Amino acid sequence: MTDAVPALYDLLLKSGFPPSRLKRNAPMRAYTTFHIGGPADLLCEAASPSQVRLALEAARSLSVPVTLIGNGSNLLVRDGGIRGLVLRLIQPDQPDAPLSEDAGSVLLSCFAGSSLAGLASYACSRGLSGLAELSGIPGTLGGGAVMNAGAYGGELSQLIRTVHALSLSDLSPRTFEGDALGFGYRTSAMAEAGVVVTSVTLSLPRGDADEIRARMRELAAARREKQPLDLPSAGSTFKRPAGGFAAKMIDECGLRGTGIGGAQVSEKHAGFVVNRGDATAADVLRLMALVQERVSARFGVMLEPEIRILGDDA
Numbered sequence: 019m020t021d022a023v024p025a026l027y028d029l030l031l032k033s034g035f036p037p038s039r040l041k042r043n044a045p046m047r048a049y050t051t052f053h054i055g056g057p058a059d060l061l062c063e064a065a066s067p068s069q070v071r072l073a074l075e076a077a078r079s080l081s082v083p084v085t086l087i088g089n090g091s092n093l094l095v096r097d098g099g100i101r102g103l104v105l106r107l108i109q110p111d112q113p114d115a116p117l118s119e120d121a122g123s124v125l126l127s128c129f130a131g132s133s134l135a136g137l138a139s140y141a142c143s144r145g146l147s148g149l150a151e152l153s154g155i156p157g158t159l160g161g162g163a164v165m166n167a168g169a170y171g172g173e174l175s176q177l178i179r180t181v182h183a184l185s186l187s188d189l190s191p192r193t194f195e196g197d198a199l200g201f202g203y204r205t206s207a208m209a210e211a212g213v214v215v216t217s218v219t220l221s222l223p224r225g226d227a228d229e230i231r232a233r234m235r236e237l238a239a240a241r242r243e244k245q246p247l248d249l250p251s252a253g254s255t256f257k258r259p260a261g262g263f264a265a266k267m268i269d270e271c272g273l274r275g276t277g278i279g280g281a282q283v284s285e286k287h288a289g290f291v292v293n294r295g296d297a298t299a300a301d302v303l304r305l306m307a308l309v310q311e312r313v314s315a316r317f318g319v320m321l322e323p324e325i326r327i328l329g330d331d332a
């Protein structure tokens with residue numbers, strides 16, 4: 019444990035974080051959809067940009083390293099856990115009000131901890147389209163913006179106007195707009211900039227609420243049919259390689275269903291590694307290495323992880 023962690027816990031309490039939002043030795047398996055990962059020295063949950071700033075100021079004053087997470091749906095945390103502070107952005111207590119509206123679209127500024135699914139339902143109830151395709155992605159808006167999350171032809175990059183962030187080095191405000199957002203396939207300028215995304219302004223076109231609802235239901239059914247949603251995972255393990263599909267290549271190597279320890283290439287969708295119940299991060303990493311080796315030997319393609327790997331080995 020980082021020496022200053024007990025002092026940071028006290029400082030965060032004094033700064034107004036309730037004890038329910040602070041946890042020492044927080045098992046990261048409880049904060050990731052993979053249900054894998056050793057303990058974080060200290061985990062703090064922030065529900066507004068001002069709480070994010072308070073937590074970062076406190077960590078900075080005691081030189082405690084900070085790791086950011088949203089819903090942990092794209093993460094593999096190693097078995098030794100994470101040293102220092104894990105700052106987790108969570109659903110805000112109050113929904114955000116529209117910034118401006120015109121006949122064609124609505125600008126909505128939302129806290130980065132807002133869940134994508136919750137935002138999609140809210141937008142649907144107001145007859146705003148654009149988020150239906152993303153409604154089944156189990157992440158936060160901030161994590162989604164950093165990863166440029168996308169599905170079924172939709173990508174957050176198509177909806178994002180502005181990203182507000184704080185620099186992790188000096189806590190100065192940063193604004194990303196237009197080309198500076200640097201969106202690419204499952205990446206963005208924010209991923210490399212050493213920032214925490216605090217809020218995101220979305221431009222949502224007006225649509226028909228019944229049609230949006232029907233589209234959300236149709237896509238949820240498609241996900242249930244194709245993806246192993248009954249087992250913990252972090253979604254697609256590898257990025258789509260140029261000119262191919264990771265899942266198809268993995269399948270053609272005969273790896274569907276292959277397991278190491280508690281980790282398994284999903285029987286239902288070979289692009290997902292799933293946790294059969296007692297997987298360790300070491301099991302997942304060994305399985306990923308095996309998949310990469312076999313795919314490389316057969317297709318000459320080195321699959322690149324889509325999931326982010328954090329923390330220390332056991």
Ligand SMILES: Cc1cc2nc3c(=O)[nH]c(=O)nc-3n(C[C@H](O)[C@H](O)[C@H](O)COP(=O)(O)OP(=O)(O)OC[C@H]3O[C@@H](n4cnc5c(N)ncnc54)[C@H](O)[C@@H]3O)c2cc1C
Pocket residue numbers: 051085086087088089090091092093107130131154155156157158159160161162163164165166167168169213214215216245247251252253254326
């Ligand atoms: C069943 C399942 C299905 C999925 N389907 C899809 C899909 O269809 N399309 C898709 O794109 N993804 C999919 N994913 C992956 C995942 O949901 C997305 O990548 C999501 O956007 C991650 O958001 P998160 O809040 O969980 O981020 P996390 O996993 O918590 O973090 C992801 C990365 O973003 C960083 N980060 C998080 N929040 C912030 C912030 N506020 N500021 C700066 N950095 C931050 C973290 O440090 C980390 O590097 C799926 C995952 C699962 C489990």
